Amino acid sequence: MEEINPLINMIVFGAFVAVTLFIVFRVSRRKATENEFYAAGRSFSGRQNGVAIAGDYLSAASFLGICGAIAVAGYDGFLYSIGFLVAWLVALLLVAELLRNTGRFTMADVLSFRLKQRPVRMAAALATLAVCFFYLVAQMAGAGGLVALLMGFEGTLATSITIAVVGILMIVYVIVGGMKGTTWVQIIKAVLLIAGAGIMTLIVLFMVQFDFNELLARAVEASPEGEAILAPGLKYTNPVDFLSLGLALVLGTAGLPHVLMRFYTVPSAREARRSVVWAIWLIGIFYLFTLVLGFGAGALVGPETIREAPGGENAAAPLLALALGGPVLMAVISAIAFATILAVVAGLAITAATSFAHDIYASIIKRGDVQPGAEVKVARITVVVIGVIAILGGILAQNQNVAFLVALAFAVAASANLPTIIYSLFWRRFNTGGALWSMYGGLIACVLLIVLSPVVSGRETSIFPDADFAIFPLANPGIVSIPLAFVLGVIGTLVTKQSADHAVKQAEMEVRSFTGAGAEKASDH
Amino acid sequence: MPDSDPIAERSLQMQASPEFQRLRSRFMRFIVPLTVLFLAWYLAYVLIAGFAPDFFATRLGDSYITVGLLFGLAQFVSTFAITMLYSRWANRVYDRDAEPLREQMEHAAMVGGR
Numbered sequence: 001m002e003e004i005n006p007l008i009n010m011i012v013f014g015a016f017v018a019v020t021l022f023i024v025f026r027v028s029r030r031k032a033t034e035n036e037f038y039a040a041g042r043s044f045s046g047r048q049n050g051v052a053i054a055g056d057y058l059s060a061a062s063f064l065g066i067c068g069a070i071a072v073a074g075y076d077g078f079l080y081s082i083g084f085l086v087a088w089l090v091a092l093l094l095v096a097e098l099l100r101n102t103g104r105f106t107m108a109d110v111l112s113f114r115l116k117q118r119p120v121r122m123a124a125a126l127a128t129l130a131v132c133f134f135y136l137v138a139q140m141a142g143a144g145g146l147v148a149l150l151m152g153f154e155g156t157l158a159t160s161i162t163i164a165v166v167g168i169l170m171i172v173y174v175i176v177g178g179m180k181g182t183t184w185v186q187i188i189k190a191v192l193l194i195a196g197a198g199i200m201t202l203i204v205l206f207m208v209q210f211d212f213n214e215l216l217a218r219a220v221e222a223s224p225e226g227e228a229i230l231a232p233g234l235k236y237t238n239p240v241d242f243l244s245l246g247l248a249l250v251l252g253t254a255g256l257p258h259v260l261m262r263f264y265t266v267p268s269a270r271e272a273r274r275s276v277v278w279a280i281w282l283i284g285i286f287y288l289f290t291l292v293l294g295f296g297a298g299a300l301v302g303p304e305t306i307r308e309a310p311g312g313e314n315a316a317a318p319l320l321a322l323a324l325g326g327p328v329l330m331a332v333i334s335a336i337a338f339a340t341i342l343a344v345v346a347g348l349a350i351t352a353a354t355s356f357a358h359d360i361y362a363s364i365i366k367r368g369d370v371q372p373g374a375e376v377k378v379a380r381i382t383v384v385v386i387g388v389i390a391i392l393g394g395i396l397a398q399n400q401n402v403a404f405l406v407a408l409a410f411a412v413a414a415s416a417n418l419p420t421i422i423y424s425l426f427w428r429r430f431n432t433g434g435a436l437w438s439m440y441g442g443l444i445a446c447v448l449l450i451v452l453s454p455v456v457s458g459r460e461t462s463i464f465p466d467a468d469f470a471i472f473p474l475a476n477p478g479i480v481s482i483p484l485a486f487v488l489g490v491i492g493t494l495v496t497k498q499s500a501d502h503a504v505k506q507a508e509m510e511v512r513s514f515t516g517a518g519a520e521k522a523s524d525h
Numbered sequence: 526m527p528d529s530d531p532i533a534e535r536s537l538q539m540q541a542s543p544e545f546q547r548l549r550s551r552f553m554r555f556i557v558p559l560t561v562l563f564l565a566w567y568l569a570y571v572l573i574a575g576f577a578p579d580f581f582a583t584r585l586g587d588s589y590i591t592v593g594l595l596f597g598l599a600q601f602v603s604t605f606a607i608t609m610l611y612s613r614w615a616n617r618v619y620d621r622d623a624e625p626l627r628e629q630m631e632h633a634a635m636v637g638g639r
Contacts, residue, residue, distance in 0.1 A: 075581070075593055079574055082600045086567045089607055093556050097615075216589035230591045231582030232574040239575025246571040250564070273615055280608045284601055426553075507536040514549055515539075515623050517630030518532075 005327045006152045012335035016192070017169065020185045020342075024177035027184060037178035037376045038105040038354045039264040042522040044183060046271035050278020053262050055186030056347040057084075057253075057279070058193060058286055060142055060314075060340045061406055066287070067320070068313025070294020072303045074219070074229025076236050077294055081287040083249030088283065090418075091254040092276040097269035098425050098513040104520050105264055107257045108359040111420050111439075114505035116432040118364055123439040125359035127416040128257040130443060131409045132352035133393075135258075136345060136386070138405035140166065140394025143341045149311030150318060150334035160395045166341060167391035173346045174353065174383045178376075179265060182346045189336075189343035194282060196336045197289040200317075203324045204296035215292070218299035229298065241474045245407055248478030252410030255417030258351040267522035296320055345390065353382040400463060404455045407476055408446065415442030415481040419489045425513055428506055433496025434489045442485030449477035535633050539626065548622050555614060563607055570596055 035041055044052070062084065069077030103109035108124035143166045144159040153162070173181055208214040216230065223229050236242040253259060263272045297306065297320040309315035321333035357379035362370045397405075419438045423430040449472045450456065456463050458470035472480075499505075512518050539545050574581055574593065581593025 078597055082597055086604055089563050093560055093611060213588045213590060231593050232578045242575050243571055250567055277608055277612045504533040507540040511536045511539045515627040517627045
């Protein structure tokens, strides 16, 4: 693609980095308390947090991936986006407010509220770190893969350098700005992403005189698959595998630790509710944009051109921008795609660091006996460690097909986290045994099934194409691991004994979750 | 931590009180059917897409709009509708009922000398 002008791309991207860094430094506090560093002093409004949630959730896979999938495979890309949206109803109806009322900083706070502190907190922290790790490596490797496409760089060295730059920026944002800085990065990114996609959608619709049928007609004409793009079946050929993926998407979102942590940045459950309502509207409208952009890219750029471009399907949205508005619009859209990755990885990094510092270091290792400020210091050091691991993981994985890692993160969230969240909030009898069985069972089942799946071995596209130990036929473990984790929660509860203070702690959590009595308040400093 | 028994006792009392029971069951009566509904509706959508793609491929008249596209857009509409329905109910009904109970708990906490 000679049309790429790396200079314009770099200028636009550089401007984004400069503005966000400026804001992050302005909101930073050297001596941040835990409340400030982990939860931004619970000072964001529901609307701000809703925008930040959209910024946290809409990853490059949502934008470039879904546009590309619709451009090439038509309907199946759209099918994929719907799971990501409907999932938010689980968060809205069952999780957001009750969780805001009972926790302080992390998912483990809620899960260990009425159960045996140390073992449950450990399990929840491990599940948190696993989800963050899978998601982070996927994002980092993806960031590298986008370089050839967006900046016109090629080769392993250039890709590795870009991954390192993304990692270093992530570390700076989180160390300096804490949750407040990270949230502002996510807000700015969400506004840019949704506005950018919205403008492109308007241009596409304008070109077909706002006749969606005409757009579909042109996409069908441009596609070698013809009318098949209007119906399911081109991308997801195994319906059981897709059902498995769909379950993980719809039940996983409300168990994603970086999403859950966002509910602590608002002052009350009512604001948490408002955040989710805002997030659902923004995310839903964004996915409607991607429907137009995907078919628009199919119609105006053509699936064959997209497939042959560096970056493949991911090139659909930038190439559409080039077709619509020339190199400048393409530069803007490319820079937004990068901003998207940065905001998502920053959210993951602060979540993982909080979980390590608050759950593992302060609560488990130090048993709650920590000097003021020590916890935040540990969190900041953890961010650096996580950043280095993410950079190395991203560099190692850059030539692998890592799309499965995102699906795996959702499957782990749906199997290891969601059953225990639901049971501790709604099932009075649920106890420590049930939580441990369900969390470890769900986590191990997911990872084991992926290792034994065609993703890892047995096919040409596998990580180890020469070996074959794929005894599990599906690429997505959810259909087995999610029901299994729910069942293990019940069995574990029934076969283990309740602790002596079970009824009291349960009553305390239930009253607090439903009424909000004693919930963490905003701190005004 | 100072003696935590008062919170524990108050929580047990509150949990057993008819007001709290009413609040909780009202919540469950609203949330559970809605949750079952949207999960079943999403599951039905995914199952039809997977096992009856020909039905989704049916075109409306001689347009390029398919049944599948309408079902997909209907998922968006239902998600937005449930969101607004819940948010209205929670803002008007649930908060109104929960607020006095929260005040009661927190007031008792202050009187209880904590």
